[in-house]
Amino acid sequence: EPEVTQTPSHQVTQMGQEVILRCVPISNHLYFYWYRQILGQKVEFLVSFYNNEISEKSEIFDDQFSVERPDGSNFTLKIRSTKLEDSAMYFCASSEGSGPQETQYFGPGTRLLVL
């Protein structure tokens, strides 16, 4: 069964460094999402992406964050200058369409630790 994959599974970085989290959505999916889950807290929506554009973003998704689909398969989340509070599990998700019947399929997540 097709699945969303994410790399790396764990990343440790120093505060102020840039990180890029990578995701490979399911191949025929057109809509892509990033969510994050700070330890012990809710899963929070960051951004949705379609047709090479951001379609929706949350207040969390400020100028430090960017997303890109650099090629036909990868979908990346870049954090320009990491802060301690960026430590979280980051989940990528994808869906075939945007209609109400669509299901978002989640990847296994990348655990980011900022020191």
Next chain:
Amino acid sequence: AQTVTQSQPEMSVQEAETVTLSCTYDTSESDYYLFWYKQPPSRQMILVIRQEAYKQQNATENRFSVNFQKAAKSFSLKISDSQLGDAAMYFCAYRRGYGNKLVFGAGTILRVKS
């Protein structure tokens, strides 16, 4: 803004028994969708069941069923004949009809005892 509340941080159930996980939500929208996702220790979130708000009939997927009370804004998940593999964190989630953003509750840890 829409909110989702799961008031049970943790629940336990004996293998083969039935357990109900609670979820309430707040919205002014009339068109929306509700979901239960399971997050096992591997941390990959898996869709368990979904409910369209316009449907009065409660969704059912094998051993999983929901009790959707639209007026009360309640969406509970019932797991029948619980199995050890059901042990996981369960998230209730909301999505409005015309958007893609999922709004999650805080989650309920389900422990299954053998």
